Amino acid sequence: MAEDTPNPILEEEEDWYRDHLATVDEHGKRVWIYPKKPKGKFTNYRTIVALFLLVVLFGMPWVKVHGNPLFMFNILERKFILFGSYFPPQDFHLFVLAMIIMVIFIALFTVIYGRLFCGWVCPQTIFMESVYRKIEYWIEGDANAQRRLNNAPWNGEKLLKKVSKQIIFFAIAVLVANTFLSYIIGVDQVINIIKDPISEHFQGFIAMIAFSFAFYGVFSFLREQVCTTICPYGRLQGVLLDKNSVVITYDYLRGEPRGKIHKAVKGKEEEAAKMNALLGDCIDCKLCVQVCPTGIDIRNGTQLECVNCTACIDACDEVMTKVNRPTGLIRYDSEEGVRTGVKKIMNPRSIAYTSVLGVLVLLEIILFATRTQVEGLLLRTPGMLYQKTDDGYISNLYNYQFVNKTSDTLALDMELIDLEGRIKWVGQSPIAIPNDVTNGAVFIELPKSELVAGKNRIKLRIRSGDHVVDQVKTSFMAP
Ligand code: SF4
Ligand code: SF4
Structure with missing residues (x-):
């Protein structure tokens, strides 16, 4: 592959997507995204990972070690429990160091593996794509059916579908809120708030209601806006990613120039074959755009809105299989990997981060080991x-x-x-x-x-x- 082959997509000067959000129209109004239901190998893997993480998330507050919760982060009472061990404010330095380690780890991980965390582990993506969106597909159908339902006049069917969906959404939000509270005040205290009269735990009750509505609002209405405009980690991508970071990327060298396959008309087979030979592998079906939950076109290159959900990989692989072309036109790769065909993980920045991280982890281990009871x-x-x-x-x-x-x-x-x-x-x-x-x-x-x-x-x-x-x-x- 030619070393200096420019990315024809990235080279364009006046690409609207560079200063526009896919979810905002020219009047500044929200464009509601109806992503097509993804299916394929990566979607299946992500569902398995999501199920495992959901079991861990909902199960952990019930696990006790020597009568203590496994984890508790009671910021209000300054009571922290990690792996069943109590960490009083006197151990705050360990927390500060752990936070610094986490930030460096996130930076290092992102430099090397891009937004792998967003697509596979982030609770926002897991709840949105593997819980809420699945319920929505189940009740309202795929993207087109959802669009039709929203545009249809109110009738019995629409009312039933919309109300039942929102009730289920709110019920899950209450469950998520209570679990979230369990990590702060402990599951026993949450049970007390539920069982006892409201007057006995008025503050706890208010927190429970506030968290429930907050989660309901996030997953029912805010949705991808959390990732594209609110999440600080998402906003940091511009400074963390470099051309060697592994992200979900479109192989423009293979895909461009894009274009529909010319069907061979009887007697004009040679002409069609010639036209097709001029084209790249992307048949411009736009399926990768239709499945994207943040509404972007990954063919425009890496964008801050991409949460690495893998839906476009599955969509494109399915298309490539159907048209008898190799899969992987959209895949996990780096910009440099696509350009040169060589996969390189480490660079001076990642080596520097790794060294600092190693020293800090060692220091944290020593401090933990010498911590008195x-x-x-x-x-x-x-x-x-x-x-x-x-x-x-x-x-x-x-x-x-x-x-x-x-x-x-x-x-x-x-x-x-x-x-x-x-x-x-x-x-x-x-x-x-x-x-x-x-x-x-x-x-x-x-x-x-x-x-x-x-x-x-x-x-x-x-x-x-x-x-x-x-x-x-x-x-x-x-x-
Ligand atoms: S571009 Fe692909 S990986 Fe990124 S958010 Fe859209 S569908 Fe997911
Ligand atoms: S799904 Fe694949 S073939 Fe279809 S438009 Fe996207 S990149 Fe091109």
Whole structure:
């Protein structure tokens, strides 16, 4: 294939699609998309993946580890649980690092594999294409039938189809909203909101209703607009993708010049064959455009609106099979791959991202591995200096805070490191509540002979039975 062969589509100067959205008309009004029902190998694979991910999404809130949810992201109460382990705000740095890793991973993944995430994993695409759209096809039929129904006057059939569709859509939105809430406040709390009188969980109830209507609005009305105009990841594609990124692409070298197949009329077979020989493989049937849920023509090249849903691959492969031409006119490939015929995955940018990602992942693993189960904080009580005891000891009063990151109740104790002294708890010795913070006060008494005047640095071990669970440093005032 010629190295410098230009893309005739991309080379055109005044292509309307460069500054127009396929879903907005010249008056700025929304153009409703009626994508034709996709079918084929990739659609089948995506359905299987979608089913698996839906089971995972709806099933995970019910999974408990040591009585904790598998995942919980309670932003309001600053309570986070990952794989059943409690992460208090004190572990926030781990979250920040995990978020940075995620952003770099997404960038790296996109540089190499384009929008694979959008087409196969993104909840928006999965719910839209594998749940809501399928229900719509089932109730209203394929694209043309939907168009006809929408343009038809209101009658019994239209009313029945429209109302039943919207009821099912809303019911699924409620299910999605409750599942979403389960990841925030836990499934037990969601069940309580459903079971108990509204007055007992008024805020939770309002959140449930708000989320339900939000999801209903997204999947019933907003639809592809989420991907084409709202989603920040979609908007970032322009800076993340390069000519080596693997995207769903049209092989313009093979396909152009496009044109209908000239049918051989009796006696003019040679003429038809000559005309066909001048054409590329694209027969300009526009099926790839008709199945596109964002309304674009992939033959215009990679566009920000393309969510890599694979529907156009299946449509085109079916056409190519029918006209006895090789499949793959639209396929997963890079712009460079189409131009040169060589598939190259790594480039300097992806190598740089991979290196940074590797270092950060290593750092996160180390921080996770060295994360203590209990985190202690010991601070001298404000306004208190020291007291002298009758037997020659100096006493300081401290406020303690123990964060118990485990699911077990822990009886805690402390011992001095490298110093002989006494520890006297104010009240009972601390019992650390699971996944919570325990506060209290404690006196530490040290022999005056071991101390210097003013501030002394001391270290203490925090124990739970025979286990040392943390170590703390603090200051000790002496006369
Ligand atoms: S261009 Fe193809 S892959 Fe992209 S959104 Fe449209 S149908 Fe899906
Ligand atoms: S489906 Fe294939 S043959 Fe038909 S217009 Fe699209 S690219 Fe051309």
